[in-house]
Amino acid sequence: MEVHPAEPVATYDLRVEPSAGVAWRAGDRVVIAPSGSSSYQVDDNLRVVHVAGGVVRVRGKMTYRHSGCDTSTRRRWRPCVQAAEVASLSRNVVIRGQSGCASSKTCGHFMIAHTNTGYVCGAQFTNLGQTAKEGRYPLHIHLPGDSPNLVVRDNAVAFNHNRGVVLHGVNKMLVASNVVYRTKGHCFMLEDAIEMRNRIYGNLGMRPESLGFGCSHSHDSTFLCPGRSDHHANAFWISNPGNDFDGNVGVAAGAAFFMETRHVFGLTRRHYAGELRRNGLGNGKVKGRVKLLRFSNNLAHSTQMGMGNYPKSWNPDGSPMVYESFTCWRCGNGLSARGGVFHFKDARLFKCFAALVSGFVVKIKVFDSQLTGNGGKFWNKGRKFVSAPMIIKKIGFWADVTKDFRIDKATKAWALKHGNYDWAALRKLPGKKAALFR
Numbered sequence: 001m002e003v004h005p006a007e008p009v010a011t012y013d014l015r016v017e018p019s020a021g022v023a024w025r026a027g028d029r030v031v032i033a034p035s036g037s038s039s040y041q042v043d044d045n046l047r048v049v050h051v052a053g054g055v056v057r058v059r060g061k062m063t064y065r066h067s068g069c070d071t072s073t074r075r076r077w078r079p080c081v082q083a084a085e086v087a088s089l090s091r092n093v094v095i096r097g098q099s100g101c102a103s104s105k106t107c108g109h110f111m112i113a114h115t116n117t118g119y120v121c122g123a124q125f126t127n128l129g130q131t132a133k134e135g136r137y138p139l140h141i142h143l144p145g146d147s148p149n150l151v152v153r154d155n156a157v158a159f160n161h162n163r164g165v166v167l168h169g170v171n172k173m174l175v176a177s178n179v180v181y182r183t184k185g186h187c188f189m190l191e192d193a194i195e196m197r198n199r200i201y202g203n204l205g206m207r208p209e210s211l212g213f214g215c216s217h218s219h220d221s222t223f224l225c226p227g228r229s230d231h232h233a234n235a236f237w238i239s240n241p242g243n244d245f246d247g248n249v250g251v252a253a254g255a256a257f258f259m260e261t262r263h264v265f266g267l268t269r270r271h272y273a274g275e276l277r278r279n280g281l282g283n284g285k286v287k288g289r290v291k292l293l294r295f296s297n298n299l300a301h302s303t304q305m306g307m308g309n310y311p312k313s314w315n316p317d318g319s320p321m322v323y324e325s326f327t328c329w330r331c332g333n334g335l336s337a338r339g340g341v342f343h344f345k346d347a348r349l350f351k352c353f354a355a356l357v358s359g360f361v362v363k364i365k366v367f368d369s370q371l372t373g374n375g376g377k378f379w380n381k382g383r384k385f386v387s388a389p390m391i392i393k394k395i396g397f398w399a400d401v402t403k404d405f406r407i408d409k410a411t412k413a414w415a416l417k418h419g420n421y422d423w424a425a426l427r428k429l430p431g432k433k434a435a436l437f438r
Contacts, residue, residue, distance in 0.1 A: 011049065011059045015068070016086050024051050028090035030058050031158075031181055033206060034302040035067040035084045037330045037351075037374075039253045041302065042207060044089070044181070056086070081350055082301070082329050085249055087179045087204055089158045090124060097127035102161050105131045109162075111140040116147035122154045129162030131184060132213050134226035134266075137162055138183070143169035143267075145275070153177055157187075163230070164188060164205065167195045169268055169275065176201040185211035185230035186237040187250075192268040193239035193261075193286050194275055197293065200243060205235030206251040218262060223269040234258040235300075239265070241292040241313060241321075249299045256300030256331075259309040261287040291315045296324040304332040306349070312360070314340025320365070323347070330374070333357045336393070337364055344369060356390035358404040364390075369411045373421045386425045388433045389415055398430040407436045 014032075024030075028048040034041035046060035069080035097107035107128050112118055120139070130136035138160040144150060150173040157164045157180045164180035167173070168191040175198065180187035187205030190198075213227030228237060235250030238259040250256030264284045268275055276282055281289060292315060300306035306328030313321055320343040327348045328334040334349035336357035347369040349355040355371040358364055373387030392399035415421070416437055426434040 009059065009061055011057060012046070012062060014056045014058060014086055015054055016056055024048050024056060024088050025090075026050065028088045030056070031087050031089055031179075031206070032062075032066050033085040033087075033204075033249075033251055035065065035082060035330075037302055037332075039207060039251050039302045042251075048088070081327060081348055085204055085206075087156075087181070089156045089179065089181060091122050091156050093123040095123060095125050095128065097129075099127075101127065102131070105133065105161075107161055109136040109140060110138060111135070111142050112144070112150070113142040114144060115150075116144040117149040118151070120152045120155060123156075125155060125157045126159050127161075129160045129183070131161045132211060132226075133162060135168075137166045138164060140166045141168060141170045141173065143272075144173075145169065146171045148172040150174070151176070155179070156181075158182055160184070162211070164208075165203075166191050167198060168192060169272070170195055170198065171279075172197045172199075174199045174201070175203060177203065179204045180206070180208075180235075182207045182209070184209050185233050186228065187233075187235045187252075188248075189228060189234075189237040190239045190243065191228065192266045193264045194268045194272075194279060194281070195240055196242040196279055196290070198243045200236075200245050200248060202247040203236075204249045205256075206249075208233035208235060208252055217265050220265075223266055226266065228265070229258075229260060232258075235303075240286055240290055241295075242290040244294045245296070245298060246294060247297045249301075250303070250306075251301060252303050254303070255305040255308045256303045256328075257295075257298060257307040258305075259307075259313060261290075261309065261313050262311070263287070287312065288314050289316055291317065291319070292321050294324075295322070295326070297326075299327040300331060301327075301329045302331070303328075305336055306331045306334045306352070308333070308336040308357075309338055312339035313337075314362075328352060333393075334371075337361050341365070343367065347371075353387045354391045354393075355388075356405065358390070358392045358401070360395075361404055363406060364404055365406045365408075366411050367408045369414075370418070371411065371415045372419050375420065375422075377422075377425075383429075384425060385429065386422045388426060388429075389419065389421060389437065391433070392431065400432050402432050402435050405436060412437050 031044040050057040101107035128138035163185040211230035215225035338359040
């Protein structure tokens, strides 16, 4: 028998933006996001004991170290980026599943069905969702159609069993400032790929866990499979690019943000052909048929991939897919793309093993961006591989990166001065890893 000392209960003062702690109260449960490269380095066993201005005093057990800095101003050449998010998981209105329901998969669920006007604001959803059962989610918007007056805001959706905030057959709604933490399956998702022109702003998705439905939706011609790649759970799973994602934060073991553009799935495909025609998707295909509405100011960290897509994406009018002001720190891969022309503007990809990844594209153009390596290295067949500004993943390290990437002068200059790359080792590698930085 081994005896280990108990983790001490201590008091910590957390300095947060003054607006963040306004509604926090003594007794509220707080979660602190990771600062390292692992999404699991989260502390959530903390309770608020006092709030004063921009300082929140919490008490509890903290297992990991967390970094912070002043994010209120953006300094161009020495920016504050690596700051762990602090979020309250408590609300004064609580919707909770019955104790012990998880083992029998009979927990409650919350649904707004066929209703295009309403507000779900400031509530806590916990111990909800029936594991791997279609339509039984903690917070589910179900088939309301066009819903510009439907709002889901400032909710805490934590410790649940079947996804998080699920948008299904809804257009133009607002999903803002919600926290989804520790659930099975995706934290935020567009269920049937028919969902368009929704505004998804300032949400935090963290620590989704793998969920298996026992089937695959990708080549299911019956459209009966409810699975949506949840076995590789994402903080944000985007099945239709025609939506507005701005200012969100994702932390996941796999990809924080992932765009899977295939076709319309599920109940919509089986029973609501009129919705496909109304959204210009009469044959059910989404890939190459829907233009990316907006993907801007989003952030990922402590994850294997910041943003990726599959199988391929491109805008139907031939314009570039633009990812603007994306930040990723301490990720395996930062920004990854497959498909047509992609423009990465004002990206900050810090301490990533591979900042940029191409998986069969026409061209990736990078503007006004900042790239740094993580100092990682490994040996394979007697060859030393090191952290790189870009790679072509699906072909391998031997592929010529100059064919897939175009880097502007500002990005080159910043990476050469601040990138912390082993340029000597990169120049020895095949694929011209350093050729674009001279």
